[in-house]
Amino acid sequence: MTTAPAPLTARVPGSKSITNRALLLAAAAHGVTRLHAPLISEDTLAFRTALTDLGIRVSGTDECWEVTGRGDGPVGDARVWCADAGTAARFLPPFAAAGRGTFVFDGTEQLRARPLRPLVDALTGLGAELDTVSGGVLPLTVRANGLAGGEITLDSSFSSQYLTGLLLSAPLMRAPLTVRAEGLVSRPYIEMTRSLMHHFGARTRQDGEGAIRVLPGGYTAAELGIEPDASTASYVFAAAAVTGGSVTVPGLGTGSTQGDLGFVEVLRRTGAHVETTASATTVTGRAGGALTGGFDVDMGDISDTFMTLAAIAPLADAPITIRGIGHARLKESDRIEAVARNLRACGIRTEQGPDRITVHPGRPAGARIACYRDHRIAMAFSVLGLRVGGITLDDPACVGKTFPGFHEELRRLFPDHTTPQGI
Structure with a gap:
């Protein structure tokens, strides 16, 4: 009889998806959030730097990041470098649009090649003023005066990140947001997003036809441990x-x-x-x-x-x-x-x-x-x-x-x- 090998314990770093979502939620929340065991990598450091470009204070050690939230969208003018981070390019423009000011987003040539059109169209439908090159890619300029909320249909067949970006900033809008996501791929990421939003105090629900509704009211700071x-x-x-x-x-x-x-x-x-x-x-x-x-x-x-x-x-x-x-x-x-x-x-x-x-x-x-x-x-x-x-x-x-x-x-x-x- 063959004896099964003894298991080795792998040292897998924290989730990029959770770390970057939590960074944005903490930035939008009232108070100071502590994120334990965040992923320290090029993508998460790019996201963190992009938030500081937007005026958000992030401090602490590699074991715990402390984020001082604004309780609202950013205010002022800023140039935001997203590096190679697709999450930064897709999550942060809605956050900026919920604030006030002029924000220019850009990234590497690799990131410039990745499509943003569904997100650009959705934000325009919610009242944002955006400038982008033909095809809807970076660089992207957001002239922000808050977002009204409302009902939109979003093409989600390319990526679930467009929907996540809208959902994360929806509690900062003036009225409820209802999104019908057409052709949604990578559905579990949306459930992750909603779970994290609830952890920070947001209220969301999904109707029988698949539309997601998010109520306004903002976020409250919270402790969070990042799983591998x-x-x-x-x-x-x-x-x-x-x-x-x-x-x-x-x-x-x-x-x-x-x-x-x-x-x-x-x-x-x-x-x-x-x-x-x-x-x-x-x-x-x-x-x-x-x-x-x-x-x-x-x-x-x-x-x-x-x-x-x-x-x-x-x-x-x-x-x-x-x-x-x-x-x-x-x-x-x-x-x-x-x-x-x-x-x-x-x-x-x-x-x-x-x-x-x-x-x-x-x-x-x-x-x-x-x-x-x-x-x-x-x-x-x-x-x-x-x-x-x-x-x-x-x-x-x-x-x-x-x-x-x-x-x-x-x-x-x-x-x-x-x-x-x-x-």
Whole structure:
């Protein structure tokens, strides 16, 4: 009888999604909020800096950030640099529009390529005065005099972040906001947003037709502990599956607000053993890292983790098809095409459509992985590199966007396996 390996405890940093939402909620709240164990990464530091550009005071240590809220939107004129942070570009313009002044938002070339049109149209419909270049991208100028509220329909087929941005600032509007989100993707992120809004005292409800209504009244400061990032945890969970090891992530349990924890249920379909308790989740791989394929899975609600599955899918015993991920073509990179190209470079056959990819089993060869400045591409293919020698990353440092210590943690957890090296 084979003895199951003892689980290793992974050090997964705080959730980016929770950290950045909580930063904005704290900035809008009355009083001082303490955020415990925030994620310290390029994206969250960019979001924090953008808030200070808007006049919000954020202080404290890496273990606890203290945010002194305004109790309203920002006032004055400011230029706001969003760097590469899509959440900053999508969450902060509604916050600025709820205030008073002129605010100019800009970011890197990569961020300038990401669409903002649905958000621009929605804010214009709520009474904001906006200037943007053709196509609705950064740079974006907001001439703010508060937002009236009302009823709008929002195209949410590209990203759920447009809806989140509107919801977060809705309690600062003069009247209730009702949003009907058409084609909503990544729905669990909206439930996370509403849960955090309620934690800070907002009142929201969803009607039978799917519309979300938010009442005015602002926010109240609150203590909040940031749980580990479920999207980031997908890499160490997948690594356990492909190495036949066992990894536990404390703080990610049955009460998590992060939909991406659902990735472990996909790993269960590959044959991994999964145990989720109130306080932690553990994934244990089968002997030799054997994976079962031959299934079709819709990952539209957890699309940030589809690359984790796709990168290890060649190790399965039959093809795996991932669907519902068309909006992933509009992230930091065209993630479907980026995954397909890198797998082809490893000698693996793939097929793709507008919103899907099929990965066939094979014997991956070492290759230079093109990261496209996309942290999730780099981390996903690093997991494949635990089983395939000769995998290198052209931009290993891009993981700093969400997990600056990723490579070191992977080596600590799996010292007997090869980990990719940058060139």
